[in-house]
Amino acid sequence: MDVFGSVADLYETARPGYPPEVAGAIVDYHGGVPASVAEIGAGTGKGTAVLSTIGAPLTCIEPDPRMATVLRAKYPAAQVRTVPFEQWSPPPGGVGVLACAMAWHWLDPATRNVRARTALAPGGTLAVFGHRYDYADAEQAAAIRAALNALDDTVRERPVDWMYHDVLASGEFTDVRAVRFRRHLPLARDQYLALVRTFGPFLAHPPEMQRQGLDVLGRLVDDFGGTVVMDLRTTLALGRPAR
Template sequence: MNVFGTVADLYERARPGYPPEIAESILAYHRGTPASVVEVGAGTGKGTEVLARLGAPLTCVEPDARMAARLVERFPDARVETTTFERWSPPDDGADVLGCAMAWHWLDPATRNALARRALAPGGTLAVFGHRYDYADAAQRDAVRAALRSADPTVRERPVDWFHRDVLDSGQFDDVRREVFRRELPLTKESYLALMRTFGPYLSRTPEQQRRGIAALDRLVDDFAGTVVLDLRTTLVLGRADAR
């Protein structure tokens, strides 16, 4: 289920972008400019901003038509295909780089690594990256987690850098590497609540759970003097498709 199209504009405004160093790391790993780049689950283009820096023809695969429309506006030189990764047909000669930013968990866990491997040209590069939103202050972290659990006891977090283990354990890629980038991100209450409204766990909850969660966070940020400081951990996982 794609829940983000309903908040495409908010997503674009509220979500932080990615460090430009990610593009440099991909180019260094790939050993030069790729012949072609494909992005899976491109959304409104947060990851596309990074992948466009690779300097190669770019195809964006995005299942939600509202998100795809934003991509067309923002990246007129890219080819945008409105379909799921599972239904998408890769080029006959494969993609040189296959990128995925914050969308790996939306792909079918049983097939995503194998499909990514088959979509790549021999020697091609897989580049999966995403943010992990933590808190610079441990007291803020504990208070936020308690508030969210009280609003919805089913809330769970994935392990840190879980997609590194996912790619590594699949056995589909050689020379799997992980790079981590970190920065502190201060947010006003308005910016913080807007960001929270773009997360899948929030969007997939009932309206009443959404209301309770945002109300609890609203009160908490007031207790934090109106500012939340995030510890933004961005992980890049790279893998190589061998020539088999």
């Protein structure tokens, strides 16, 4: 997950936050305010902004020290642990809520659900949530995808609600539910390009390909009249330990 450390400040300013209703959905599912909350891959605190409103003691697990520095400055009341989730030791008895915002895919698919279940207290709640970025205008979507595929046709998007299906299929959790939110987010040219610069597939490319991609996208947004409207879908997957 340390791929984002080089753009920690940009990540904080460019990435959209989460609907505040996510916190209420977690509390409702849990049956009240939990005794504690731990967040996996907290980054600069996009998910933390919602989780901190639950009103429980909060531990943030963030392996990248550059991201953790931003996180500590924003949320001094949270305990920030600069370790990978796989090396983090849950408190005795486990945590009430274990949350993960847009970082589930960075965890080992073979072990993430087992580790999450064992980190929870009896009767605890797993809460995994994240955005799916799409485009409200079909013509914009087609033009952007065609341009990006011309540069690199190997990138594949995960299916909508993939985290819900991952948790459900693991067999480690019961009463698995999905709560969905959706909104349109207009972004001016520079805002959109800043957002693109925080995406993992973009950061994985060499600088010259990054520059080419931004040039192409910038020209497209100019052709659109200077604005891209994102179709932002947020899914919250909830579950209880099966055993």
